[in-house]
Amino acid sequence: MQVGPELRHCILSGKFLISGNYSTSNDPNTDIIPTELMPIDYNVAFPLALICSLGILVLITDAVITKSGAISYWMSVAGLTIIGAFLFPGIELNGGVPAPSGLSRLFCTIFIASGLLTVIFSRDYLRRLGSERGEYYLMIIFSVAGMMLMALATDLVILFLGLELMSICLYVLAGYLRTRISGNEASLKYFLLGAFITGFILYGIALIYGSTGSLSIDRLVERMQTPGQPVLFWTGAILLLGGFTFKVGAFPFHMWIPDVYQGAPTPVTALMATGAKTAAFSVLVMVFSRRGGMNSGLIRDALSFLAAASMIAGNVMALRQQNVKRMLAYSSIAHAGYMLVGVAAGTPLGSEGVAFYLFSYLFMNLGALGVVSMLEEKEEKNLGYDDYAGLSTGNPVLAALMAVFLFSLAGLPPFGGFFGKYFVFVAAVESGLTWLAILGVLASLTGVYYYIRLVMVMYFQESERASPSPIPVAAFAALILAALINLQLGILPSSLISLIHNLR
C-alpha cells in the first residue's frame, strides 16, 4: 500500500501533530501534502506538557530521592490540582493561560478531576492494604495524560497514541495488587481484550486512511456526512465505533467490565469508570456527533441500538448482584447506554447533554466508589450488600453521602444525575428518537430498584458491626465536595449548562 502524503510527511519529519485547528488543505476533496509543519498550538500543547512534566517529576523523585509513597502522593495531588485549576473552563485566570478550546477543555478537566480524586481515595486504601508505592501515582498521572491526548487529538494516529498510553497504564493499575487473584485476572482479561480491540481500532484507522488518504479527524467527520463513501471507509468507521464502544463498556462489548471493575483496586475502578469512560466518550462525541445535524443513517442506527441494548442489559444484569462493586460495574454499562442516547441524537443538545452527564457522572460514581473503597477491607471483604447493613447508625455521614450518590445515580431529582438523564432524553425526543427515551426511562426504573436496595440496606436494616475505622480528612473532604457538586448540579444545573453551551 502506498503511504499517503500526510503520513509520509509525518514520518519523515519525525513528528505527529497535535493541534486545535489542524487543517492540511482548504479543499476537502483533495488531500494535499502540507508543505510545512503547522506551528505548535500552545493552547493544546501547554496542558499536555504540564501533565507530562508532572509525571516525569514524580517518576524521578520516586526513583532517585525516596521510595516512600507519601512524597509522590503529595506531588500528584498538588500538581493535578494546579493543572485542573488552569483547565477548568469556569475560571479565566489573568493573563490568559493557554488552554484548549471547545468541549475538549471540559473533558480534560474531567480527566484531571477524576485522576485527582482517585489519587486522594487511593492513599488510605493502599495503606490499609499495605501496598503503597510511588509508581502507583505515576501510573495514574500518565493514564490521565493519555486521556487528555485522546480528547485533544485531531489526528487518528495521535488519538491512537493517547488510547494506548491510557490503556497500558490502566492494565498495570488493574493488576496492581499483585497478591490478589481477582486482580491478576482483571489485569490479564483487560489486557487481552483491550489488545484485541486495539487491533480493531488500528485496522479501522488503516482502512479509513487507505480509502481516503487522510488521518485527520475533521476530514473523517466531513466524509461521514457526505454520501457516496466507499465501503472500505464505512468498514473502517464501524470498526472505530466498535473499538470505542468497547472502551466505554457498552453492550455487546461489555463482557470485560464486571470482572475488571471488581478485581481492580477500587480507586482504579473509579478511574476506569469515570476518566477512561469519559475519554472514550470524548472521541465518540467528537467523531460521531460533532457537527450537529443528523448522523448518517447507518451510524445513527448503530448508536441507537448500542444505547438501547446497553441500558437494558446493564440494568437487568445489575439487578441480581450481591456485591456492591460488581453492581456498580454493571450499572456503569447502563450509564454508558444513557450517554450513548445523547451521542445517537447527534444534535448539539445531545453532545452538550453527554458532556453534562459525564461531568455529573464523574462526581456521583467516583463518590460511590470512594465510599466503597473506604469500607473495603483486606482480601476483598466488606463489599457485599449485607455488609452495608446499619451503616446509617454506624457512620451516619458516610451513609448519607452514599445515599446522595446512589440517588443521583438512580436519576432522582434534585440531584445531578437526574439532569444528565433529562438532557440526553430531551435530545433524543428532539431528534425524533422518542422510542429510545421511553426505553431509557423504563430501563432507569429498573436501575432505581437496585440503587434503592442499597439505600434500604444502609438505612432500614440494623447491624451490630463495629463502625468502620475513621475516614481520612482529605478523602472525606473530597466526598463532601462530590456530594455538594451533585446537589448543585441538581438544583442549579444552568451554571454548568451555560458553561458547556458557551464552550462550543
Place this chain on the structure above:
Amino acid sequence: MTVESLLILVLALPAAGALSVLLLGRSSVAVVKGVGLAFSLAAFAASLAVAFAFDPSAAGFQMVSRYPWVDTLAISFHVGIDGMSLLLILLTTFMTPIALLASWNSIEKRVKEYVIMMLLLEAGILGVFTALDIFLFYIFWEAMLIPMYFIIGIWGGSNRVYAAVKFFLYTMTGSLLMLVAIIWLGYQGPLQVGQSFTTDLVKLYEVGPLLPAQVQLWMFLAFTLSFAIKVPLFPLHTWLPDAHVEAPTAGSVMLAAVLLKMGTYGFLRFSVPLFPAATLACIPWLSALAVIGIVYGALVSMVQTDIKKLVAYSSVSHLGFVVLGIFALTEESVQGGVLQMVNHGLSTGALFLLVGMMYERRHTREIAEFGGLARVVPVLAVFFMIVSLSSIGLPGLNGFVGEFLILVGAYASPYLSVWFAIISSTGIIFAAIYLLWMYQRVFLGENLNPKNGSLKDLSTREVFVLVPVVFLIVWIGVFPGTFLKLSGRSTQELVNAFRRATSGVSADAVPSSGVGAESAPRPLTPPVR
C-alpha cells in the same frame, strides 16, 4: 412584602426548617422537635396570609412569580396558585404541624432525621401544588418520594421495608412515563402547532388542546397513569394498604391527607385542561374505574380485622368519589371533588391519628382485641365518633357537602349515564356500615379484654392535635361556602375551558372512542372479597 413573595415564603419555610434542623448539631430532642414544629406553624401562618391576600373572583393564576432557571431548555422557576391549589396548600400546611405534634412521643429513634424528612416532604408537596412549569412540577413530584420512602422505611411497622420499596417502585413507574410525556409535550408539542418549545404550563394550556387527538390520547394516558397510581385509582391501588399500614402514624396522616391529593390535583391541573379531546374519550372508562373503586374499597373495608387497614381501604373508596367528581366535569361535581379532597384529608387524617393513639396505648390494631372502650376512654370515643360520622357523610359535617355535590354533579353530567351516580351512592351506605360496625365492636358493648381496662384517655397534647381538625370538620359541614368560594372561580374556568375545547370535537374524532358519552359502558359488578 408583596403577595408574590408571600407565596415563595410558604414554599421556602419548610425547606428552611429542614436545613435549620440539620444544622442544629447535637441538640436535645425537644429542641429539634420544637424547631421543626415552629417552622411548620410559620408555614401555616404564611399560607393563611396567602389565603387572605387571594382574590377569589379573579381569573387565572395569582401571585405568580417567575425566574429563569435552565435557559437552554426554556425551563423557569414558575409558581403561582389558583383556588384549587390554594385549598390544597392550606390543607398541607395545616396537616403538617398536626402530624408532627401527633408523633411527638411515638417517634423514638433518629428524631432529627424524622423532623427533617417531614419538613422536606411538606416542601415537596407544596412545590407540587404551586408549580406552573411542567418540568418544575415533575421535580417536586419526584423529590417528595425520597422523604416519604425514608419515613415509611425507617420509622414504619414490621413489614416496612417491603411497603417502602413497593410504594417507591409503583409511583416511579408512573412518573417516569410521565417524564417522557413531559419531554415530548415540552419539546415536540409546541413545534407541532408552530410554536417554540416551552415547558410553561400556561402556554401549554394553549398548545395541548390543539394537538391531534391521537397524540393527545398517548400524552393523556402517560400523565393519567402516573396520577392514577398516586390517587390510587382501582386497580392500581395495591400499594396503598401496605404503605398506609406500615407507615408511622404521621406518615399515614400525610399520605392520606395530602399525598393522595397530588394525583387528583394532577387530573385537574394537567390531564383535563391539557388534553380535552382525550379526556372526553376516556371519561367513561375513568369514571367506571372510579365507581368500581368506590364500591370495591367499601366492601374490602368491611371485612378488615385491622382498624388501620380498614381506614386505608376506605381511602380507595373516598378517592373514587373525588375522581368521579372530577371526570363528571360539571361545575358542581368538580367543586365537590375539590372540596372532597380537603374533606378526605381532614377526616381520614384524623382517623389515622386516632388509630395511632389507640395503637400507642394497646400496641395492636386488631378490632377483636378491643371492645367497650367508650367507658374506658370516653374522650377518645367521642372524637372517634365525630370523625367517623364525618367520613360517612353525615349532614352537618364536612363529608356530606362534598359527596352530595359530587353525586348531584355526576347525576346531571352530560358525559355520564345516571347509573354512575346511582351505583356510587351505595358507597355512602357501605361507608356507614363498615365504620359504624367497627365503632360498635371497638367502643361499645362489654369490655371483655382485661388489657383494655387500664387504658389512659387522651392527653392534653392529643386533644390539641384533634380539636383543630374537628373544628374544621364542623366548619366545612355548616359553612361550606367559605371554602367553596375560594375554588369556585377556578373550577368554573376549568369546566368552561373543557366545554369550549370539546364543543367542536365529536366523539368520532377521537380514535378508540367508539364509546361516546351516551353509550357509556355500565360499570362492572364489583369483585367481592
